[in-house]
Amino acid sequence: MANNPMQQFNVYKIGPEINIGGVDLSFTNASLFMVISAISIALFLYLGTKEKKIVPDKLQLLSEMLYGFVAKMISDTAGSKAKPYFPFIFSLFMFVLLCNMIGMLPYSFTVTSHIIVTLILALFIFIAVTVIGFIKHGFKYLSIFVPSGVPAILLPLITVIEIISYLSRPVSLSVRLFANMMAGHTMLKVFGGFVISLGILGGWLPLSFSVALTGLEILVAFLQAYVFAILTCIYLNDALNLHH
């Protein structure tokens, strides 16, 4: 069972098969862990903000710190105009963070190690940012594809390059999160397998590597959630403040 390091990424159905209009909507272990993350976020924030003490307890402190962290990130990267989008970015950050962190628990499933999940998140951000840009600026939003101060001969070439660069945003956003999570978890499993196969004599070295990698993976889990959220802020900034 533990021999295949990719087995942890298997998606399987839990409970009855649900089929609506030819689309398989069965409840899988991926959906289960998404539900777990969403519920734990809601529970954590509810418990953290239930009693508003002057001297906060640990839960309240943690939720206030997370709020302050995201609020500062938004105002630093996207300015005061982005304040209305705080709920969106906060829930996005919390969801990715909790999915990554819950994936670090033994016997759990890492939802963000599947490209379909991260791609849908990234595409949603991409479409939302594009729509916000068009609502705020109308057709003037297309001017982000036309940088100022470019000679007329080069303009078509630069515009095509800018469009490709713009379209590559959701891809790089989703691939980064997915690749980081999948590579890290595969590596953990591979080193774990070494511990078993080398036995009590040689297994100590990979075991120590495994411990170090677990620490690194927790760091990566946080960092990737942060990068995901901050890039959303940067894209939002481009849409809100046209400065080309």
Add this chain to the structure above:
Amino acid sequence: MTKSEDFKTRLKIAKSKNQKKYLSEGEKRGSFMGNAFKLGTELVAAVGVGTIIGFILDSWFGTKPWLIIIFFFLGAAAGMLNVFRTANRMQKED
């Protein structure tokens, strides 16, 4: 009032302590790795998107393999533009 003032001084001390160890060595290295990874995916994603666009346009116009070649290089240029912008942003942050 003494209680809240006492709390304020304690908060001040704790904050100043916290500021010193703001970024430890390991955290710095972790964020460097994150930055490096960011640049890598930035480059690869644009090349991939460019190539896919070229492939789609090729099968629309039936001009295989010219557009896929052109768009591969345009994608590489877009990737470099992405990397350039990300690096600029990183320098501004520091």
